Amino acid sequence: MNRLNKNFLTKLYNKGFSIQEIADKLKINYHTLKYYFGKYKIPRRSWSEATYVKRNPNGDPFKIKKKLNQKEVELKGLGLGLFWGEGCHTNRFEVKLGNTDPMLIKKFIEFLERICGVKRKKLRFQLQIFSDVNPKEAFNFWLNNLKVPVFQFTKTIVTPSRGKGTYKKKCKYGVLTASCHNTKLKKALDEMLRKYWSKSAFGLEGL
Structure with missing residues (x-):
């Protein structure tokens, strides 16, 4: 499997891994990986979004109830x-x-x-x-x-x-x-x- 395909990189990124962490995981150069993110136009997280993901690796720690009695x-x-x-x-x-x-x-x-x-x-x-x-x-x-x-x-x-x-x-x-x-x-x-x-x-x- 091509480890640098868009779907694979997007999946890792959406799990909360940073570009540097993905690069370390795949054992490739950070700038090379950053190039592929730009090539595939994978949306980048803002600083605040990245911090939130780090603090909540399992997703939102709340779930607002929709159906109420x-x-x-x-x-x-x-x-x-x-x-x-x-x-x-x-x-x-x-x-x-x-x-x-x-x-x-x-x-x-x-x-x-x-x-x-x-x-x-x-x-x-x-x-x-x-x-x-x-x-x-x-x-x-x-x-x-x-x-x-x-x-x-x-x-x-x-x-x-x-x-x-x-x-x-x-x-x-x-x-x-x-x-x-x-x-x-x-x-x-x-x-x-x-x-x-x-x-x-x-x-x-x-x-």
Whole structure:
């Protein structure tokens, strides 16, 4: 078999191998292989696409569910609403949502798991507290409520307290941020929101 035929090279490239890795695998010169890629007009990945493939060699670590029952339709609507109102929309690399209410965080996790097909082990959590909050007490509060392993929590952020005010009662255990680092998932959720709001301003139509 001609190892430099278009189909064979394309298959290896689509599996996530870089041109250099394919050249090493076939024991040929990098520039020779690059010439054949140009000759066959095999589409090249961008830097960000190459990084994504390296991080996810088995494909996307999520799968958005298409066929939903009534409860799942409601969960999808709720999850999108939470992401719209409480999520971070400036970071295009990850899905991120923060709140002081553990029930809200748990419902968003349920949305990510059941509707988006994200495995819980892929999630990361970060706690942000004021300096006059007991860090151990706050951490244990979230740990016990979410029932996730300690290693999924990143370093706690401590912010100087604001002095007197109602914030202390509202933020007794700090703000917990749940995140999933995946560019494609973030893009998919943004697109779902756009479709939802373009089709219906009320109710759950278009979900």
